[in-house]
Amino acid sequence: MIFEQINGYIQSFFYYIFIALLIAYLFLSRKSQERKKALVFFFWGIIFFLVMIAAVLTVAYGLPSYLPTVFFVLLAGTSLTLYRERFFPFKFKCRKCGAKLKSNEIMLEKDYLCADCSNDEGSEE
Ligand SMILES: [Zn+2]
Numbered sequence: 001m002i003f004e005q006i007n008g009y010i011q012s013f014f015y016y017i018f019i020a021l022l023i024a025y026l027f028l029s030r031k032s033q034e035r036k037k038a039l040v041f042f043f044w045g046i047i048f049f050l051v052m053i054a055a056v057l058t059v060a061y062g063l064p065s066y067l068p069t070v071f072f073v074l075l076a077g078t079s080l081t082l083y084r085e086r087f088f089p090f091k092f093k094c095r096k097c098g099a100k101l102k103s104n105e106i107m108l109e110k111d112y113l114c115a116d117c118s119n120d121e122g123s124e125e
Pocket residue numbers: 094095096097098099113114115116117118
């Protein structure tokens with residue numbers, strides 16, 4: 001019963017998550033200095049899209065209702081463990097001094113350096 005409910009959520013919400021991730025991808029691919037970070041959203045978009053398709057097919061063919069959930073967990077789990085660099089390359093702390101980074105430094109800039117450290121590096125060059 002619970003999985004049927006989850007499938008319902010998947011079918012009604014994953015489409016919007018998919019669209020939101022694609023928009024984030026398009027936005028970041030213009031803004032971010034690193035294409036890799038934009039692609040993260042694209043890859044996650046694909047995962048959500050595939051799971052949504054799986055939920056639709058499960059209902060259409062009367063397959064066991066836990067399949068889409070299992071599929072999602074497997075897909076997200078293997079992506080994060082085997083392809084961590086691709087699916088979650090973000091670092092939240094400065095590479096040099098360990099200070100907490102601001103969201104735009106995480107998402108848009110290249111080297112995971114805080115403002116102070118990237119100024120230092122800029123003046124060394
Ligand atoms: Zn720093």
